[in-house]
Amino acid sequence: MRASQFFLATLKEAPAEAELVSHRLMLRAGLIKRLGSGLYSWMPLGLRVLRKVEAIVRDEMNKAGALELLMPAVQPKELWEETGRWAVFGPQMLKIRDRHEREFCFGPTHEEVITDIARKEIRSYKQLPLNFYQIQTKFRDEIRPRFGVMRAREFVMKDAYSFHTSLDSLQSTYEVMYQAYSNVFNRLGLKFRAVKADTGAIGGDGSHEFHVLADSGEDALAYCPDSDYAANVELAEAFVPEQNRAMATESITEIDTPKQTTCEDVAALLGVSIQCTVKAIALIADSRFYLLLLRGDHSLNEIKAAKLPGLADFHFASEEEIRNHLNCPPGFIGPVGVDADVQVIADKTVAVMSDFICGANKPKFHLRGVNFGRDLPEPVLVADIRNVVATDASPDGKGQLELCRGIEVGHIFQLRTKYAEAMNATYLDENGQTKIMEMGCYGIGVSRIVGAAIEQGNDARGIVFPASMAPFQVAIAAIGFDKSEAVREAALKLHNELQAAGIDVLLDDRGERPGVMFADLELIGIPHRIVVGERGLKENQVEYQARTESTAQTVSLNDIVSKLQRELC
RNA sequence: CGGGGCGUAGCGUAGCCUGGUAGCGCGCCUGCUUUGGGAGCAGGAUGUCGGGAGUUCAAAUCUCUCCGCCCCGACCA
Numbered sequence: 124m125r126a127s128q129f130f131l132a133t134l135k136e137a138p139a140e141a142e143l144v145s146h147r148l149m150l151r152a153g154l155i156k157r158l159g160s161g162l163y164s165w166m167p168l169g170l171r172v173l174r175k176v177e178a179i180v181r182d183e184m185n186k187a188g189a190l191e192l193l194m195p196a197v198q199p200k201e202l203w204e205e206t207g208r209w210a211v212f213g214p215q216m217l218k219i220r221d222r223h224e225r226e227f228c229f230g231p232t233h234e235e236v237i238t239d240i241a242r243k244e245i246r247s248y249k250q251l252p253l254n255f256y257q258i259q260t261k262f263r264d265e266i267r268p269r270f271g272v273m274r275a276r277e278f279v280m281k282d283a284y285s286f287h288t289s290l291d292s293l294q295s296t297y298e299v300m301y302q303a304y305s306n307v308f309n310r311l312g313l314k315f316r317a318v319k320a321d322t323g324a325i326g327g328d329g330s331h332e333f334h335v336l337a338d339s340g341e342d343a344l345a346y347c348p349d350s351d352y353a354a355n356v357e358l359a360e361a362f363v364p365e366q367n368r369a370m371a372t373e374s375i376t377e378i379d380t381p382k383q384t385t386c387e388d389v390a391a392l393l394g395v396s397i398q399c400t401v402k403a404i405a406l407i408a409d410s411r412f413y414l415l416l417l418r419g420d421h422s423l424n425e426i427k428a429a430k431l432p433g434l435a436d437f438h439f440a441s442e443e444e445i446r447n448h449l450n451c452p453p454g455f456i457g458p459v460g461v462d463a464d465v466q467v468i469a470d471k472t473v474a475v476m477s478d479f480i481c482g483a484n485k486p487k488f489h490l491r492g493v494n495f496g497r498d499l500p501e502p503v504l505v506a507d508i509r510n511v512v513a514t515d516a517s518p519d520g521k522g523q524l525e526l527c528r529g530i531e532v533g534h535i536f537q538l539r540t541k542y543a544e545a546m547n548a549t550y551l552d553e554n555g556q557t558k559i560m561e562m563g564c565y566g567i568g569v570s571r572i573v574g575a576a577i578e579q580g581n582d583a584r585g586i587v588f589p590a591s592m593a594p595f596q597v598a599i600a601a602i603g604f605d606k607s608e609a610v611r612e613a614a615l616k617l618h619n620e621l622q623a624a625g626i627d628v629l630l631d632d633r634g635e636r637p638g639v640m641f642a643d644l645e646l647i648g649i650p651h652r653i654v655v656g657e658r659g660l661k662e663n664q665v666e667y668q669a670r671t672e673s674t675a676q677t678v679s680l681n682d683i684v685s686k687l688q689r690e691l692c
Numbered sequence: 693c694g695g696g697g698c699g700u701a702g703c704g705u706a707g708c709c710u711g712g713u714a715g716c717g718c719g720c721c722u723g724c725u726u727u728g729g730g731a732g733c734a735g736g737a738u739g740u741c742g743g744g745a746g747u748u749c750a751a752a753u754c755u756c757u758c759c760g761c762c763c764c765g766a767c768c769a
Contacts, residue, residue: 135718135730136704140762150703160761215767232769266693266767280769332769341768425766534769568769603727638729656728666728 124595125618126631130167133643143339145577146271148586152647154573154594161268161276168647169573171594173279176572177258179310179591180281187303189254189283194236196260200226202235206545217262229262234542234564237284241560242548248288251550251560252296256283258569273530273574274341281569287561288552290539297329297537300565304333304533307567312589313576316529318344319354321426329537333567334529335575344529345511349522356526357426359511360518363471373478373492375459380489384454386419389480389489401473401481401493403456405440405448408433412440412448414458416469416502418476421509428508431468449484457482459490459499469495469502470509530575531568538562577648586648587670590691595629597621597687598649600641602656605634613680614655617665620684626691645670651690653683 132153140157141147149155154169165173181191197219203209209216209228217229230236237255245251258281268276283300287293301317308315313335320332332355334344346353354360383389386400400419405412411433417423428434442453448465449456458467458481473479480491495501515524542548543560552558573592580587590596599621601614611632618630629649631640637656644652654666654675665683668675669690678686 132702134703138703139698139705142763157761261769263768267763267765269763274768278769282769531769566769571769600728606727634727636727636729636731638727638731640730641728642730654728658728 124627124629126629126633129629131643131647132166132168133646141271143270143273143574143578144581145273145339145574148577148581148646149271149574152586154647155272157271161265161274163272163275163277165570168594172573172588172592173570175592175594176311176569177279177281180307180567180569181258183303183307183310184256184281184283186306187254187299189256189285189303191257192255193257193259194230194233194240196230196262197227198230198233198236200228202239203228206235206542208235215263215265217264230259231261231263232566233257233259233282234284234538234562235546238542238546238548238562241284241286241543242546245286245548245550245560248550248552248558252285252287252292254283254285254296254300254563256281256565271574272570273578275570278568279570281567283565285563285565286543286548287563288550288558290537290561293537293539293561293563294329297535297563300535300563301331304535304565304567308333308335308532310591311572311576312591313532313572314579315532316344316346316353316527318346318529319358320534321355321357331535332531333533333535335532335572335579336527336529337575337578338528339578340528340530342529342531343510344527345515345524346527347517347519347522347524350517350519352517352519352521352524356510357424359524361471361507361509361511362516362518362520363475363507364516366475368475368495369477371477371492371494371497375490375492375494375498377483377485378480378489378491379487380455381487383489386480390419393480393491395480399476399478399480401457401476401479403458403482405445405453405456406434406437407440407444408435408437411466412444412464413437413466413468414456414461415508416458416467416473416481417509418470418472419480421470421472421512424508424510427506431504431506431508451482451484452486455482455484455486455488457484457490457493458502459493460484461499466504467500467502468504468506468508471505471507472509474502474505530571530578532572532575533565533567535565536563538564580648584642585646588648588650590650593627593648593650595649596627596691597629597651597653598644599628599630600637600644600652600654601630601632602637602640602654603634604632607657609660610655610657613660613665617653617655617680617683621687624684624688626687651687653687 134151137147137151155163219227261280262277265276285296315335317331317333320330343356345356345359383392386402390397390400397419404415445453477494479493483490513526517524540559548560549557577586601610603610621628650670652668663680664677666675667678
């Protein structure tokens with residue numbers, strides 16, 4: 124490809140809309156162009172990247188035995204009513220009406236459509252298992268689109284759905300998909316981790332998320348460096364070794380804390396560790412008032428909390444609700460002396476604490492030397508309701524957890540029969556019995572991967588693409604292309620040779636000044652660069668520089684093609 | 693939706709408080725010079741100042757209203 128025939132649209136300054144480095148670089152490099160909130164055009168350069176990601180995903184899915192199909196983006200309301208998700212998905216779904224006032228949505232996912240296909244097409248156990256996938260544009264009306272293509276409303280997703288006669292069969296396809304996903308991210312050249320995950324709105328049993336590791340990631344991950352345990356912090360179990368509560372040694376005392384409204388402040392005032400403090404979080408669910416107790420340095424895991432009996436639809440109590448129930452403003456609330464209708468739930472860590480410090484339910488006072496059983500009743504429930512922290516014991520007992528952040532780029536689920544049952548997707552088994560199909564589903568955020576890869580690969584000069592997804596593998600910067608006959612000849616010859624060798628090459632024949640070419644080629648992240656200039660050609664030489672390096676090496680014109688072939692494999 | 697902020701040329705911005713000719717840098721076009729790290733000189737084009745209403749002799753500037761966008765929280769590939 125010759126740059127003069129292509130469309131490079133780089134910017135020196137990033138549009139003000141972009142905050143995240145990958146988003147800024149994608150705009151500056153001219154990969155994408157924003158149309159509206161969460162809506163992006165993929166410009167020719169960006170589309171080349173997207174297509175490379177798609178190709179790898181497609182290849183690995185095919186290798187794993189999945190069959191590609193393509194389903195409509197627009198889906199009728201009736202299908203979604205069968206599973207009850209027309210209401211459940213709610214405002215995240217873009218709903219539209221046709222000229223007959225019939226209701227549709229722009230598909231945010233395709234479980235309903237594929238299950239409809241399955242129930243119409245699959246009759247016999249002999250047809251199973253089957254795994255269908257598509258690479259499709261989806262639309263989810265995100266509450267807050269941000270970070271460019273990383274959380275866009277319209278995005279490209281690979282989604283696969285498998286159908287089985289048994290849980291065993293589902294689990295074996297799940298394993299195959301797990302491996303296929305690992306292959307995809309390895310081939311893409313990304314640092315990633317697979318973690319145990321919450322199944323969220325899609326539902327089902329077993330589930331893993333695949334995360335590209337990046338400090339800017341929206342998810343916190345917990346992993347154990349000494350074992351293969353890894354989980355989303357949403358799910359990671361806070362493992363508390365069996366231990367008995369120590370005997371009370373202090374008597375309960377009120378302490379003056381005029382300005383100390385947080386555990387940090389109270390601990391600092393008393394000169395004790397924050398681990399001696401207990402905080403109370405006030406929730407309301409089903410019009411009952413709850414106090415959840417956590418150690419001062421811990422934070423509430425809302426997903427765990429919502430799984431407790433009666434807490435499915437909790438909300439945090441407002442300041443007014445807190446005053447109504449405890450007669451005390453937030454900042455000083457605690458579990459001591461509360462009315463019987465206040466449900467006190469303790470985190471497992473708190474349940475074994477003694478002589479702790481907590482709010483006094485009295486403005487400007489805290490209590491120290493507090494003990495369960497003596498100063499307040501035992502909690503009505505003890506549960507794991509906190510987020511794990513670094514140095515927590517790994518739940519598999521093999522070391523300590525560490526934390527990192529990740530960008531979710533893939534998610535696999537064992538759906539079991541949730542959709543098949545709701546939509547009556549059945550088959551006849553060996554005995555002629557009607558059975559419900561087991562299902563799995565497997566997603567990859569294709570467009571998100573591009574953003575995630577840039578988040579992981581960038582430097583002061585711009586994008587550093589992994590070789591697998593760079594828009595071009597090699598760039599030729601021809602200095603003085605428009606002026607020098609020698610440069611023109613050599614550059615074109617090299618360009619044609621590389622192309623003939625099957626290498627994706629961009630020849631910068633724009634006749635720009637060297638600095639302009641270098642800056643552009645570095646910004647757009649092309650992994651390998653060759654500089655052809657009159658100076659070198661006199662010695663029959665060109666320069667080669669990898670994007671990851673900061674200096675160039677001189678290479679004989681005769682050797683450059685074979686050198687590149689070596690670099691590329 | 694709640695909280696904060698922004699909307700002026702393709703991009704980045706000044707001007708707004710204190711109303712009176714819309715300015716700068718980059719980019720773009722023409723010519724000449726230049727050619728190994730975002731060139732120099734000269735000339736040039738491009739703005740319904742987000743939309744509407746109001747106040748005023750006069751509105752980018754003040755008021756109201758609508759729209760769009762960004763950032764912080766709850767959702768997810």
